Amino acid sequence: MRYNLLFDLDQTLLDFHASEYIALGKVLQQNGLSYSDRIYDLFKTYNKTLWGKLEKGDITRNGLFRMRFGYIFEKCEGDSSSLDPLAVNSDFIQTMSENGVLLDGALECVKKIKEEPGNTAIYIITNGVTINAKGRIASTGLDRYIDGLFVSEDMGVNKPSAAYFDMVLDRIRASRESCIVIGDSLSSDMLGAKNASMTSIWFRPEGNIETAMASYDINYTASSYDELFRIIKDIISA
Numbered sequence: 152m153r154y155n156l157l158f159d160l161d162q163t164l165l166d167f168h169a170s171e172y173i174a175l176g177k178v179l180q181q182n183g184l185s186y187s188d189r190i191y192d193l194f195k196t197y198n199k200t201l202w203g204k205l206e207k208g209d210i211t212r213n214g215l216f217r218m219r220f221g222y223i224f225e226k227c228e229g230d231s232s233s234l235d236p237l238a239v240n241s242d243f244i245q246t247m248s249e250n251g252v253l254l255d256g257a258l259e260c261v262k263k264i265k266e267e268p269g270n271t272a273i274y275i276i277t278n279g280v281t282i283n284a285k286g287r288i289a290s291t292g293l294d295r296y297i298d299g300l301f302v303s304e305d306m307g308v309n310k311p312s313a314a315y316f317d318m319v320l321d322r323i324r325a326s327r328e329s330c331i332v333i334g335d336s337l338s339s340d341m342l343g344a345k346n347a348s349m350t351s352i353w354f355r356p357e358g359n360i361e362t363a364m365a366s367y368d369i370n371y372t373a374s375s376y377d378e379l380f381r382i383i384k385d386i387i388s389a
């Protein structure tokens with residue numbers, strides 16, 4: 152059987168936070184503002200709160216973009232009086248998209264899978280902003296090894312909904328049984344695989360692993376890329 156590996160992107164192959172850290176520093180400093188680990192931590196925490204509000208429908212996407220930079224300007228040293236938070240936000244997203252950061256061993260793992268005999272396809276399944284995901288994938292060279300990219304912004308549906316996975320199946324013209332979902336998140340990747348009745352591999356599991364495996368019907372866990380590769384190889388050659 153031809154297997155379709157559906158890889159989550161962030162904290163499974165790419166380091167989202169490392170790109171965010173680099174991009175925030177670049178845009179603030181270009182605008183004459185100070186940058187430090189503390190500023191990044193403040194941004195990250197506030198941003199998370201805002202995404203929670205957006206998910207509940209309390210604020211708009213543009214509201215989130217404006218508020219996160221309005222907030223961070225106040226925390227930085229330097230004159231931000233003439234800066235437009237939305238313009239700086241656009242620069243930030245663009246800069247992030249040009250500064251993808253691979254997790255150690257991710258590229259080698261994907262390359263090894265593609266070199267295995269067995270006609271395996273690799274797709275990326277990710278919730279997020281298209282330009283950001285696409286740019287980071289291209290800037291790391293990961294694009295050479297993947298057969299397709301499914302970003303929630305394009306699709307109008309998110310992981311873990313069954314509708315998201317149905318749309319992926321439809322586009323790749325594959326059976327459910329041929330798909331393996333690989334990801335670090337219980338709430339989007341593992342729950343998504345469960346909702347879509349697909350085989351799942353929980354990457355870098357943490358917390359109460361046994362309980363989580365039982366409640367999300369997780370098939371395998373992998374704590375490293377070596378382990379992940381062995382599991383995939385076993386499934387493919389079985």
Ligand SMILES: [Mg+2]
Binds near residue numbers: 160161334336
């Ligand atoms: Mg992830």
